[in-house]
Amino acid sequence: MxxxxxxxxxxxxxxxxxxxxxxxxxxxxxxxxxxxxxxxxxxxxxxxxxxxxxxxxxxxxxxxxxxxxxxxxxxxxxxxxxxxxxxxxxxxxxxxxxxxxxxxxxxxxxxxxxxxxxxxxxxxxxxxxxxxWTPLRRDLSGPVEDSGLRIEVAGPEDAELRAALQRSAFEGSTFSVERWQAMAEGPAYADARCLIGFDEDGVAVAMVTVWSAGPGRPGLVEPMGVHADHRGRGHGKAICVAAAAALQELGSSSAMVATPSSLVSAVATYRAAGFVPLPERFDRHRAA
Structure with missing residues (x-):
């Protein structure tokens, strides 16, 4: 062969x-x-x-x-x-x-x-x-609780807000309206959603993008972030719960994510949102 x-x-x-x-x-x-x-x-x-x-x-x-x-x-x-x-x-x-x-x-x-x-x-x-790396999985066969945030699915008219949240959540990010548009035009985005979470005052505080692989298959959370001015208030957990609910609506069997094990706070956030850690995975490395 x-x-x-x-x-x-x-x-x-x-x-x-x-x-x-x-x-x-x-x-x-x-x-x-x-x-x-x-x-x-x-x-x-x-x-x-x-x-x-x-x-x-x-x-x-x-x-x-x-x-x-x-x-x-x-x-x-x-x-x-x-x-x-x-x-x-x-x-x-x-x-x-x-x-x-x-x-x-x-x-x-x-x-x-x-x-x-x-x-x-x-x-x-x-x-x-x-x-x-720590992989985490949330089973979606049962009901997903309310996230506590008002959730909107970002469309072209929300691209600037979605991009601004990305740049705030990840220092050094250059994500832009143009990049969101290019991503949304790709074939994988047909099974994806960008979500924006708003607090009780109507302020956009968090974002997440979820990717379905089709009904009955695991979906992916990538990326997830909270605006730098609104951290420490449980919004990370909330947007992760919203991500699970969105993937369930898309027919996903589970929600999956992986984060470096060294990012203890990220692992804790996903766990708080009902994601269960799986055995650690190690990269392979060639030194020279």
Missing amino acids: EIELHTPRTDELDAAVAALRSWQSDDAPLQLHPGDLGWFWQLGAEKTAASVRTWTRDGEIAAVGFLDGPDVLRVTTAPDLMHDEALARRMAADLDDPERGVLPAGKVNAEIPTGAALNESLAETGWDTDEA
């Missing part, structure tokens, strides 16, 4: 998004989600295509990788190939060789689903474990 590495064209991105949608399952560990590509789409289709790598086997997509920065690859495989040693060895060779155009020389990281054969293949080539 022939395995080939590709950098897709913009008109081939829909296939990668569709593959990621179909691979999402509550029985699988947290993995690369179509929402991850959807959020990156704010930079446009061409930059998104340049950041994606696909591995095909006999013409079918077997794995999808996403360069979340020049030296960080987030990658997953089709569920039935998660433990395929031949595919894992080929992917490890591609990740470890800068000339193959996946990762550059020097220090790099790879985010891989827990238990995937690629973890062991990279370990055999000298890659060590690195940053710890």
Whole structure:
């Protein structure tokens, strides 16, 4: 069986998004989600295509990788190939060789689903474990409580407010109306919603974007943030509850999120909103 590495064209991105949608399952560990590509789409289709790598086997997509920065690859495989040693060895060779155009020389990281054969293949080539992440999941089979905030779904007319909340919540963010528009035009956003939370005085205090992978599959929370002037009042928990409710309305089976384990307050916020921590996941790291 022939395995080939590709950098897709913009008109081939829909296939990668569709593959990621179909691979999402509550029985699988947290993995690369179509929402991850959807959020990156704010930079446009061409930059998104340049950041994606696909591995095909006999013409079918077997794995999808996403360069979340020049030296960080987030990658997953089709569920039935998660433990395929031949595919894992080929992917490890591609990740470890800068000339193959996946990762550059020097220090790099790879985010891989827990238990995937690629973890062991990279370990055999000298890659060590690195940053710890805490995945969290909220089951959506039961009712979701009221968040306590007034929630509005952001449309084009709310893009400036949504962007301003993003910039306030994340220091150094350059999110803009133009980026929101580019993200909203991407195929992954067809199953997404941007929510804005307002307090009892009508002030916009928090935002979140949620990404469905289709009915009966896990949805993703990415990103979530609270305005810098309104922290410490429970708005983070509230907007996370609103995110769970929105994903439930979209038909998601669960709401998933991952945050660095070092961000203790973020883990606590998600837990307060009913998200249950799963076993920690560790990046793979090549030191040089």
